[in-house]
Amino acid sequence: MKDTPSPATSQLPPADAPPAAAAGGPAARRPREKRARRTVLLADRIADRVITVGGILVIVAVLGILVFLVTETLPLFRSGQMTGERRYTLPEPAGQTLGLGLDEYKTLAYALSADGRLQVFHARSGRLLTSGRLDLGSAPVTAQAHTIDRTQWAFGFADGTVRFADARFETTILSPQDLPTGLTPLGDGDATDGHAVFSAIPGDQYRQVTFRMELEAPVAVGDAQRAIAAMAYTASGQAERSVRTLATVDGDDRVALIQTASRTNLMTGERRTTVNRIQLPPLPAPIEVFGVRLTAKADTLLVADRSGAVFRYNLTDLQHPVLAESARVMPPRARLTAFDFLLGSRSLLVAGSNGALALYFLLERNDFRTVDGQSLVQARTFTAGGTAVHFFAPSLRDKSFATIDGTGRLEVRHGTSRKQLADFPTGLPLEGFRELVLAPRVDGVMALQADGRVVFYEFDVPHPETTFATLFQKVWYEGYAEPGYTWQSSAATDDYEAKLSLVPLIFGSFKAAFYSMLFAVPIAILGAVYTSEFVHRRLRGVIKPTMEMMASLPSVVLGFVAALVLAPVVETWIAAVLLAFVGLPLALMLGAYLWQLLPLHLANRLKGIPKFALMLLSVLLAAWATRALGPFFEELFFHGDFRAWLNGDVGGAAPFLFLLLLPLCALAVSILQQRFLAGLRQRPAGGLEALPRALGELGLWLLRAALTFLLAAGLAHLLAALGADARGGLVGTYVQRNTLVVGFAMGFAVIPIIYTIAEDALNAVPEHLRAASLGCGATLWQTALYVVLPTAASGVFSAVMIGMGRAVGETMIVVMAAGNTPILDWNIFNGLRALSATIAVELPEAVKDGTLYRVLFLAGLVLFAMTFVINTVAEIVRQRFRRRATQL
């Protein structure tokens, strides 16, 4: 809008045009134009356009925040999209398949048949790269097992021997000059030299992926005559010193655990393997073994029967392995069709011929009747398509898994969120399928048929683990005893699952806001009423701007003072702080009744600043008294140690209930008095002098106070006898950075806002209303209570709402003083974790476009929405109030 350095500025022509035109005559030599100059019009038009477009743009930009936040969070809720479907047939039929594998980048795949044939092929085109034969010996393979990442395999033979194999994809990054010449293109930007696959990657580099599989010599692990029927395998340790644990079930249902420890001698390169065989307790009845699974730490072994019985061995103590549990995971007559661990081997997925698909957790709980106190518990079921699920491939990254059901449909689901990530009807018969593998990055799934046909789907699911339910509803995570709301976004281990429930954070925000409003609203509103109605104009001219200035105090300062100064003080003087909630009102009331003893003329003369000074003094006195009485109070109420009392170590429930009941009882007593004993005061109409009446009032108040205390004490003991206890609910374990401190600090932050807006609203009540009320003989107090407050109520309400909006979104105070523990409890002495604090702490570390990143954006959106709603309500109420106030 500054782009009109108009020559028009020098003339303002229309303004002086009329007189010049009127003068006419010889003075006006050149004829005055009556039209506006073109430059003026041009400037006007430009300004018009610029301001309109610019203004709308600014407003749109500001509102665009909302749109941006929404677009950033929407991918969280998207399900998968297929990005490619490939079908091809391998040159040689797979027959009885032992294994299928796919590399991380979906370039190479291999298929291993029972006769040892190994075909390595390009995953996207199906072009065979190498084909070889592993020498598996003469005995037929009767069982196979592999680690979850399919890099280590074990094959069990009919002669009771086991052979280990190592299958690895190797990836190297090459610069263009290192690229071999004479490559054959494979399509999709890939090329091969007949052995490895080379793919162009960003940054002008190439990635070389090769595959090799090495078979070790046979190891005899059991009787030579017993074929191994089923196996489970886990490996740990480094290459030089590896420990492999193998569980076998042989034809006679004998279960054994075999540990082989290999050590490579660093000097000679010689490799020595020791085999340790542990015979496990026998199974209770002969079974038709379906599968065996070992956990990654090899501390639990599961043996599944086709009928759906699962036998669990606890192997924590290898000297004394126990058969800890026999559980049924299928209804009678249903047969087990799939059985495996998900990543982390703490969730067991089972599928049955009745179409059931369910997830079991191994949990430890006191009420379990098993030998080791653990039990398999069904955590959730999945809605399968009605037909039984037969193949099952877990993901290497998260809790996803792929399945093939009876109609040949290939599905990928997430085990925690139950989100269906992909659904591909292959159109192939179930009977033909031999193997299924999920790409390590959960972006592809490959299935192999007996005749060598391969289906390979690529898909893209940005955030498999989040749904509306995982974000806002109870989720049962593995390792937890029951479903709950959990926020835990990161941990040290790899197979860790991020738990991203926004509920504890929203709760935290509201908890902080609630307690701070509890502290701020009375002070701000009462203070505003007093300032607007009762305080001397001069004093008001000081207090109001001071309060306004406090509104712009940086919250980081408040957070710092709260956490490093206030929190230790409150911790040391916690009893005195509690006492202050009782002592302060008592002191003020006492001050009021003593003031009434003053002769009226004196009271009238002193009612300005001296009275306010007296009030200040009584607050200070009360503070001093509570500090002095704090230890005594703690001794009396909490056995001298409040924190021990909070932990439930000492003392009963009654003292704290008494404190809680005090305000309620005070209210009850004053209502009772109004109801039934009102006559007590009004009877001597005009008979008594001012002083005796005031003394009477004082006595009455003391009586009332005593009654309140008695009532509260009685009720508290009654409730305590009935078993009520605030511990574990409103109060509990004390931590230094707690909600009480946050309440104080945040209250301090919102008091000026509520105070200023409320005071403005009260001030906007037209003066003639007050004049009329006072003129009718009402006192100032009656006018304030019955005339001013009701008129300004909506304005005061909107002040509270705006304060609330600020408290919900306040960041630095909760980051610094709240302890940041994401828990759901109302304990005022415990910490909290607010939405805003979580964003501030975790977003800088979150990977762009990752799940945490988007969830934090969603947290921002929720915060935005909450404050926007609160503020809108406040704004609408305020506008209505304004309209009404001007009409009055």
Place this chain on the structure above:
Amino acid sequence: MTGGRRAVNLEARGEPFLWGMGGALSLGVLMILGFVLLIVWNGLITFYPKPLRVVHLKDGTRLAGEPTRAETYKPPAQRLESLSPEERDRMRERGGLAHRTLYRIGNYDFYNEDFRWVSDYQVERWEAPREMVFVERVEWGPFVGVVQALTLGDTTLTGEAALGERLHAAQAQAARRRARIRRIERGEIGAINHRMEKSRLTLRGVALKAGEDSAAYRQALARGEAQAAELDAAYARLAAEAAALKSEDARYTITLADINGREKVQALSEIVRIYPANALNLFQRMGVYASRWWEFLSAEPREANTEGGVLPAIFGTFVMTLLMALAVAPFGVMAALYLREYARQGRLVSAVRICVNNLAGVPSIVYGVFGLGFFAYIVGAGIDRIFYPERLPNPTFGTGGLLWASLTLALLTVPVVIVATEEALAAVPQSLREGSLACGASKWQTIKYIVLPKALPGIMTGLILAMARGAGEVAPLMLVGVVKLAPELPIDAYFPFLHLERSFMHLGFHIFDVGFQSRNSEAGKPMVFVTTLLLITLVVLLNATAIFIRNRLKRKYYVGHF
């Protein structure tokens, strides 16, 4: 009413309620007063040199330190059992409470702690020897002890001679040497590094544009190599000079000993300040006080921000706030002009107005989220791809920085400016506009010559209040570019002088960082108080300026126009 004939209706006076309300107000006032006093007092006394004490404990050990604060606390039960019976009785008399003092014992390189609590019942006696010195060092925090000897080149002084004028002169000289070494290492060698990096980037840019086989690349390569040789020579020269200075510097040392006689030889140039705390007169104390304030305001931070100055933070706050004001003023005023003067007033506009009002109440962290996601990751990454491909994958604008922080805060404060400007525009009487239009002025002329000048005080107030809010915000900055220690200031001598993409330091974040993230929050606490005092002063000054300008412009325009 004095007659007492008429009923004195005490209930109608509502005195208890009045006291309740007055009490609430006085509590609020007291809280504010207490808060301000706390900040101001702690901020002001931090730099005042305190006397040093040597404390003899009952267990026979000694410690020396600066008493920082004292408090009453409740000793844990197992501690009570270790006391003698009469002491236990005395403590029981005091309600189980004990008194203790926090000593800043310094000598972190010896003790691995800076502070130590000493309870009164542990103390045998204490004294304040005059020879104790408080030494502020560049590294390891302060040293508390005595001066054993002073080595100046070939001469060694001991005893009284080691203190006094000679020491001060030598120390001043050493400080100059340190400054010179620093200038060489940071300034001149930094300039060489800068040119090397620039030449590398130019080469990479040519490679990206023309390819590595092109003639242009070979040419650039040759040029780059020539320049590199030249720079290497300059570097070697400077490095030699610095090494010479350093070896000269190593000849000037001071030997210090702690209270238990452990000696420490310290290069003089590593000493920031040394003073005999118990032998200072008021004038000397004020000198130390003033020099500490000057260091605070004019130096860079040391020791993980817990010592030294906050100049980069002051600078960052200032530049960011200024940029924010530059961004927010035109846009805010434009939007308000549109809403008030151009848009047809109706339901839509009043809905928009409510929205804009509400946006002023949206939590600042939400703006930070937007700033990071939109400005840094989308706009910034786009700028990087187009203008700085040679620096990728290191982001230039694609991460938090000064520009994005300013724009984020501008977005945060634009509703404040819009609302204030709108109110100011609405307060300009309609008759003025009508008068101007009736005289034949165009709409823009009316706005430019009549409405805007009249509304200017209000607009300025809104703008300054927005700046006050922006200067104190920390939460969004944590996401869009503020760092605990910025290696370079956003303004320097290299083209284009103002580096909008750099991360920066901020007073508010400095408070958060020193108070919460540093090794020892106790050591940082005094510093935090001073920084807080500075930040609050800044915010209050801005607010006061807003009020001042409002009043002044109001007067001026009332007189000047009508």
